[in-house]
Amino acid sequence: MTPNAPSSSAPSSPDASPIKDRSGVRVFSGIQPSGRLHLGNYLGAIRRWVHGQGATESFICVVDLHAITVYQDPEQLKRQSRELTAMLLASGIDPDRTHLFVQSHVRAHAEASWLLSCVTPLGWLERMTQYKDKSQKQKSIKTALLTYPVLQAADILLYDADEVPVGEDQKQHIELARDVAQTFNHTYGETFVVPQPKIAKVGARIMALDDPTAKMSKSSSTAKGHAVLLDDDDADILRALKRAVTDSGRDICFSDDPEKAGVNNLLTIYQLMTGKSQEATLADFASARGYGDLKKAVAEVVIEEIRPIRERYRQLMDDPAELDRLLAIGAEQARAVAEPKLVEIKEKMGFAVPAALR
Numbered sequence: 001m002t003p004n005a006p007s008s009s010a011p012s013s014p015d016a017s018p019i020k021d022r023s024g025v026r027v028f029s030g031i032q033p034s035g036r037l038h039l040g041n042y043l044g045a046i047r048r049w050v051h052g053q054g055a056t057e058s059f060i061c062v063v064d065l066h067a068i069t070v071y072q073d074p075e076q077l078k079r080q081s082r083e084l085t086a087m088l089l090a091s092g093i094d095p096d097r098t099h100l101f102v103q104s105h106v107r108a109h110a111e112a113s114w115l116l117s118c119v120t121p122l123g124w125l126e127r128m129t130q131y132k133d134k135s136q137k138q139k140s141i142k143t144a145l146l147t148y149p150v151l152q153a154a155d156i157l158l159y160d161a162d163e164v165p166v167g168e169d170q171k172q173h174i175e176l177a178r179d180v181a182q183t184f185n186h187t188y189g190e191t192f193v194v195p196q197p198k199i200a201k202v203g204a205r206i207m208a209l210d211d212p213t214a215k216m217s218k219s220s221s222t223a224k225g226h227a228v229l230l231d232d233d234d235a236d237i238l239r240a241l242k243r244a245v246t247d248s249g250r251d252i253c254f255s256d257d258p259e260k261a262g263v264n265n266l267l268t269i270y271q272l273m274t275g276k277s278q279e280a281t282l283a284d285f286a287s288a289r290g291y292g293d294l295k296k297a298v299a300e301v302v303i304e305e306i307r308p309i310r311e312r313y314r315q316l317m318d319d320p321a322e323l324d325r326l327l328a329i330g331a332e333q334a335r336a337v338a339e340p341k342l343v344e345i346k347e348k349m350g351f352a353v354p355a356a357l358r
């Protein structure tokens, strides 16, 4: 990995353009160490990050500060951050082409979040659908569950990211990050790149196998039959897909009809795994005898793709010191970009930043 050079000292005039010269598109995205990864995370986010490497400058962040917006057992959180790192590497994130790091290793994220919360109207946060959904499931709603999208905005804006590749569920949060960037730029002068959400046309919302009207999610991923997990063995994958909820018909087709959501989801997974068009996907099932054949074919392609990831993951988990070493390098590279940006934000807002930090 080539460490990023810190930006030159931040301009003191609020009107001067501070965006440092850099060639190419910069990408930022994150994933929470809040449970075992599932096929939705893989197809909606991770695989796209892997494919984008090299063509863009990528920052991929294990967002542990986000994970604690709902209670995480401390020992488990520590373990999960390492497991997630290993799974990202096993899936093809290449530390020579991607800056892979843990959010809490770069203090600028938490500090920038506070600063940005001072320009973010409360009403914007209260409107977030993920807050509404998640808060309903909590006995006691913590402040951070509401302010989470401000931290997410800080994550992205600290790196002047042009693009944020995410699943459909994150679209509203990225739009909020855009609004925060524009509001800050308007109030204090051009400071941030306004990022674009990058949402795939196919696979942006992989649905739960046990309820194809709900998205597959980490917080429900241990429920039997909810998801295919990236560390599942072949038999688990086959079992989960065989049990997938479909409908009482026999028609194998892509469809928006909620009744056909299960079949649509299975076809989408097959299409993404094989890289085929919709037409070619349907042609593969032209002579299928029913949903059993569809489920078996989906299981076969998923098993083929997941098996080497699982094997590589297990090897990586045998060497925690190497994982920590790679994360230390990633954090250093991230700090080289985030820290000067934080100084710039603070100077724009009128803080007397000590000369040693400038």
Ligand code: AQP
Pocket (backbone or CB within 6 Å): 030, 031, 032, 033, 034, 040, 041, 042, 043, 044, 045, 130, 165, 166, 167, 168, 169, 170, 203, 204, 205, 206, 207, 215, 216, 217, 218, 219, 220
């Ligand atoms: N079902 C999905 N389909 C496509 N993309 C998805 N992503 C998540 N679920 C799907 C994308 O994965 C990236 C990481 O998201 P995350 O860490 O927030 O994962 P999660 O599974 O959504 O986690 P949680 O904590 O279990 O959240 P809830 O309970 O809200 O679902 C993101 O790019 C996300 O879009």
